[in-house]
Amino acid sequence: MSNSTYRIKGETGEWEVVIGLEVHAQITTNAKLFSGAATAFGAEPNTQVSLVDAAMPGMLPVPNRECVRQAVRTGMAIEAQINKYSRFDRKNYFYADLPQGYQISQLYHPIVGEGSLTIEADEKAGLPEAKVIGVERIHIEQDAGKLMHDQHPTMSYVDLNRSGVALMEIVSKPDMRSPAEAGAYVRKLRAILRYVGSCDGNMEEGSMRADVNVSVRKPGDEFGTRTETKNVNSVRFVMAVIEGEAKRQVALIESGGTVVQETRLYDPDRNETRSMRSKEDAHDYRYFPDPDLLPLELDDAFLAECRASLPELPDAKRDRYLGLGISAYNADVLTAEVEAARWFDTLLDAGAKGPTAANWVTSELFGALNRMGRDLTDSPVSPQQAAELLGLVADGTISGTIAKTVFEKMLESGDGAAAIVDREGLKQTSDTGAIEAEIAKILAANADKVEQYKGGKEALFGFFVGQTMKAMQGKANPQVVNELLKKALR
């Protein structure tokens, strides 16, 4: 199944790395999983906490329908089995960020079963072939609160705003074999979540974080003992954890030690993981079905609504773009972020032609946005304005070179392309008389080069084209220039 050639070189030979990821994705909702408190990021401490979230005695959880819907839609997006019967369980442990003394989760009967997603080949990133990564399950659970340890000499501060916010835990199969595969998996999963709208994928704000399971083995052997590094919050860190942890395990085994199944923490400043031994005892979670919650049973109408509301997903969109003649590279770039894909789709709807439009967006537009430090969501040029510009090139009104000038002026002034072309007199000319007159002057002024060209130095043709275009101030139709030059130089 594995086609990765990623290996850790040890003293006793090469080792293969086996990786599984548990991604916690915050479900995009207004209210929490079991209460009406808000979920918005960055509020004043403990202002988005209901009596349910603070685990006051007698408060009962009532599930938020939207959380259920988004988990089901996410499952459908990875073509997973949707379980019409699921249940909530209590996972018991004591910690200051968990007022209930247990987390409501789904251990025995998760809402979503097995599915999969495909990571694309990316030669540069060390992914020679596309690969299907299995997803074991998705379940719904509560997030815990947030602890701050640096505000007081002897106390930790607890903010329960996040307590009770809905999470999806998306558990992969141990199908990944290199940091690159794991990075591609997280990026693809993030893209799917953002297309579906079930999670904003904002790793900096903690909306998406991964527990990274790593083990090593000699190629072909049984799985080794794994460690789990908790709460890794960027793609780069996920990849760093895998590389570091795999090397640590290989060194440990080769020096006669044994890998212990344990939970570890990643320290990005030192780029290393360390053991969380103090929590060892907490692994006895004493799961049992939550008596406050009946089983969650979904009917066909609900599932049909979930399916009908799914948008075109990244893989389908990429295939459609390829079908339009767009290059694989551009199709990947345009489908990676849902905002870019939506912007590009609007551009196509406005009449722009696929391959040309794709080239223009990925080079001209992205380049300009980059220079301005902006992104597509606050692009000064709308898809409709871009379509107008590309239309002027397509119908021969302006040349590609002039289009760059017009685009700059659009960015400066916010005016439409046609208006700028009219105002500045940038219309491309196919007036053969005017072009021939310029060509005649140029050939007369460069008689020596004409001789060389006729003597076989054909590379000089480009020089004549350049001189003619310059004389025409870039406004001559390049094709007409080519034809007329060929005729004149014959």
Next chain:
Amino acid sequence: MSIDQATVRKIASLARIAISDAEATAMEGELNGILGWVEQLGEVDVTGVEPMTAVIPNSLRLRDDVINADPLTGGNRRDDVLANAPAPQHGFFGVPKVIE
């Protein structure tokens, strides 16, 4: 199924309940009594019977995704939430330092 002293102590520790030796001994007997009593249910043949979650036909109710629709289960009540906290600090719960 029966449990021993060590199991009683482990359960107490996981539940963060301090118990004395005398209590642990008493608890061992009591817990085994409870387990034995519940184990009698094992004598009933439930082959082909679906697990029952409620004695009346009932299904899980869901709430709409609306913030603070019912003040009783909504947020924006920090003073209430912190009212019983022994050491509130600037809007946070203050707890003895817990750091890895």
